[in-house]
Amino acid sequence: MIPFRNELILALVWVAISGSYSIPNLAFGFVIGWIVLFLVREQLQTTKVVIRPIALLLLIALFIKELVLSAFKVAKLVLSPRMDIKPGIFAYPLKVDRDFEITLLANLITLTPGTLSVDVSDDRRTLFVHGMDCSDPDQARRDISQGFERRILEAFR
Amino acid sequence: MSGAAFLNICATFALGVLTISFLLVVVRVLKGPSLPDRILALDMLVAVAIGFIAVLGLRSGVTLYVDVAIALGLVGFLATVAFARFVMSGGVDAIKEEAEEDRP
Amino acid sequence: MIDGxxxxxxxALIVVGALFALTASFGLLRLPDVYTRMHAASKAGTLGSCLMLIALAVHIGEFATTLRALAGVVFFLLTAPISAHLLAKAAYSAGYRMWRGSVSDDLAETVTAPKKNGLVGTER
Structure with missing residues (x-):
């Protein structure tokens, strides 16, 4: 583990966004990153995360494909003369249990076709998902667990 | 047709399309009917505005527009989060109720 | 990047992006309730503005600025679902009901107990 890894990442992001590649600016970014991480220190989890690069790339590829597909699906639905939708909220039992995995899954679900995460139960076992087409919740649940959740488990376990 | 001329036509067309979508979103802001609808429409308005800025940056070639787009995205996100917290705490009705309770 | x-x-990217923004705002007008509208805004809207920012990054073709534009795209992709999610949660917990054509509501069973401020049960 590299010391001050998170501060260094924030410093590099700062340098990229401010567009001035110099040592003082990097140091300034490091100081800002340290202050930010100091402010949120109580919310940070200190679990050790294993990242598998290839699985992570597959997850990103799947995500981009699903985002484009979902935008087309929404476009098709909106432009069709008769909107035939059956919206509803269904519960999705979570297999992932760490906070950052739940956050990631919820965000990915929001950007995929016809689903939008609304809430997480207090015990972090169930995710409530609003579906554009809720006529077959079991199929929707299967899609999520076969797609994103499996890929997340592969990428971070 | 040269690349620059093609880009110019595309940019003009995109500006027209964005103007139409901007007006459609404004109709939703005015119509409501509920507070979350309006907040959502305002969020969408920011997204359309970022599109506008990107197209303007393409046409003029001024790189500063990138920073404007990022800053606007940040402000829009924070505004939506603040509005959502406001709705979660009960919205306008809760404030009215509190004011009425305070009255002797 | 080769000029042409x-x-x-x-x-091509800005035209496609602008058309996605148009469908998103069209959906915002046509869909029946706040939750279904969120689908249109959070998906088509996000993709639209991201495509236009990518077009800007491609066009400028200068390393530092392209990197900044791509950072903007990543930032937008990260924040759009968070704000949609937060707004949906806020609208639901403040008691805004779903469209009457909705077919199922698993969340209703869990929030019958009044939460903080006792606002969940209030009818609107």
Whole structure:
């Protein structure tokens, strides 16, 4: 583990966004990153995360494909003369249990076709998902667990 | 047709399309009917505005527009989060109720 | 980047992005309740503005600025679902009901107990 890894990442992001590649600016970014991480220190989890690069790339590829597909699906639905939708909220039992995995899954679900995460139960076992087409919740649940959740488990376990 | 001329036509067309979508979103802001609808429409308005800025940056070639787009995205996100917290705490009705309770 | 190809690519990207923004705002007008509208805004809207920012990144073709534009795209992709999610949760917990054509509501069973401020049960 590299010391001050998170501060260094924030410093590099700062340098990229401010567009001035110099040592003082990097140091300034490091100081800002340290202050930010100091402010949120109580919310940070200190679990050790294993990242598998290839699985992570597959997850990103799947995500981009699903985002484009979902935008087309929404476009098709909106432009069709008769909107035939059956919206509803269904519960999705979570297999992932760490906070950052739940956050990631919820965000990915929001950007995929016809689903939008609304809430997480207090015990972090169930995710409530609003579906554009809720006529077959079991199929929707299967899609999520076969797609994103499996890929997340592969990428971070 | 040269690349620059093609880009110019595309940019003009995109500006027209964005103007139409901007007006459609404004109709939703005015119509409501509920507070979350309006907040959502305002969020969408920011997204359309970022599109506008990107197209303007393409046409003029001024790189500063990138920073404007990022800053606007940040402000829009924070505004939506603040509005959502406001709705979660009960919205306008809760404030009215509190004011009425305070009255002797 | 070779001049011609970059221009054509950027032009195509902004047209597609603008059309996605148009469908998103069209959906915002046509869909029946706040939750279904959120689908249109959070998906088509996000993709639209991201495509237009990518077009800007392609067109400028200068390393520092392209990196900044791509950072903007990543930032937008990260924040759009968070704000949609937070707004949906806020609207639901403040008691805004779903459209009457909705077919199922698993969340209703869990929030019958009044939460903080006792606002969940209030009818609107």
């Amino acid at each position: 190809i970059g221009d054509y690519l950027a032009g």
